[in-house]
Amino acid sequence: MTAPFGQRLADAVAARGPLCVGIDPHPPLLERWGLPDDAGGLRRFTDTVVDALAGTVALLKPQSAFYERHGSRGLAALEDGAARARAAGALVLLDAKRGDIGSTMDAYADVLRPGHPLAVDALTVSPYLGPGSLQPAVDTARAHGGGLFVLARTSNPDAGTLQHALVGERSVAQVVVDTVRGWNTLGWVVGDPLPDPGAVRDLASRWGPGTGSFGVVVGATLRDLDVDLTGLGGPVLAPGLGAQGGSAADLRRLFGQGGAVVPTVSRDVLAAGPDPAALRAAAARWAEQLAA
Numbered sequence: 001m002t003a004p005f006g007q008r009l010a011d012a013v014a015a016r017g018p019l020c021v022g023i024d025p026h027p028p029l030l031e032r033w034g035l036p037d038d039a040g041g042l043r044r045f046t047d048t049v050v051d052a053l054a055g056t057v058a059l060l061k062p063q064s065a066f067y068e069r070h071g072s073r074g075l076a077a078l079e080d081g082a083a084r085a086r087a088a089g090a091l092v093l094l095d096a097k098r099g100d101i102g103s104t105m106d107a108y109a110d111v112l113r114p115g116h117p118l119a120v121d122a123l124t125v126s127p128y129l130g131p132g133s134l135q136p137a138v139d140t141a142r143a144h145g146g147g148l149f150v151l152a153r154t155s156n157p158d159a160g161t162l163q164h165a166l167v168g169e170r171s172v173a174q175v176v177v178d179t180v181r182g183w184n185t186l187g188w189v190v191g192d193p194l195p196d197p198g199a200v201r202d203l204a205s206r207w208g209p210g211t212g213s214f215g216v217v218v219g220a221t222l223r224d225l226d227v228d229l230t231g232l233g234g235p236v237l238a239p240g241l242g243a244q245g246g247s248a249a250d251l252r253r254l255f256g257q258g259g260a261v262v263p264t265v266s267r268d269v270l271a272a273g274p275d276p277a278a279l280r281a282a283a284a285r286w287a288e289q290l291a292a
């Protein structure tokens with residue numbers, strides 16, 4: 001049986017540091033790398049990034065949108081890239097931001113099952129249809145040692161328009177965080193009332209910071225950390241570094257030194273390619289800044 005994702009991520013971070021590198025084959029990047037904007041170009045781009053970085057970073061995060069642009073051949077490139085990365089020792093987080101009614105979520109979560117053609121270690125999901133809609137994905141993740149990262153406070157400038165909206169006294173973003181905290185601690189399931197944040201926090205703070213398999217996405221671009229992550233018990237994926245304006249100093253300002261924060265960078269590393277040594281150097285620069 002595979003160890004739970006949270007444990008595998010914690011081990012990878014301990015061995016390699018927390019940096020996640022995104023694999024986002026934007027058309028301008030393909031052009032800059034001298035590659036065609038087709039499935040063949042995607043393959044060479046992906047293989048280059050994987051071969052350069054899968055042995056050194058904790059997590060690789062392919063962005064599904066750039067592969068879906070090329071239809072079935074793009075998806076085949078994504079499948080092969082994910083398998084190549086896992087075989088080379090990296091954990092793979094598929095950034096597809098899936099979110100739908102429960103029965104459809106069940107199908108989306110199949111990528112967390114071993115033997116799936118696009119088998120990955122973790123998946124990004126959107127809670128817009130309600131926390132309960134994600135329960136089938138939580139169940140699949142638990143059954144197969146997979147992980148989920150739920151969009152809570154995203155890095156885009158107008159994210160607060162919805163994420164700051166109030167549900168009772170809590171923001172939507174806080175409800176998402178509290179739900180994920182419940183998954184990591186109390187085993188909250190659909191049909192239960194939403195976990196009481198006070199009780200969950202109390203238990204979670206005793207349970208300790210953690211190695212839970214359920215994480216949240218909180219952007220490194222936020223002016224202030226306006227959600228309470230205390231006792232989350234799982235990792236925080238922090239996008240928005242580099243191309244979106246976030247810096248290592250922003251990460252420290254927002255999250256301090258503690259907690260299981262996994263910063264993720266795509267374009268700012270990928271722009272250094274296609275030379276594998278230059279890609280490794282760009283990732284190493286981020287890793288150094290994050291460790292400073």
Ligand SMILES: O=c1ccn([C@@H]2O[C@H](COP(=O)(O)O)[C@@H](O)[C@H]2O)c(=O)[nH]1
Nearest residue numbers: 022063154155239240243244265266267
């Ligand atoms: O809040 C979010 C959630 C996901 N993303 C994704 O991360 C990468 C960021 O790419 P950069 O080139 O480092 O800006 C991209 O795949 C986004 O879809 C995010 O940016 N913000």
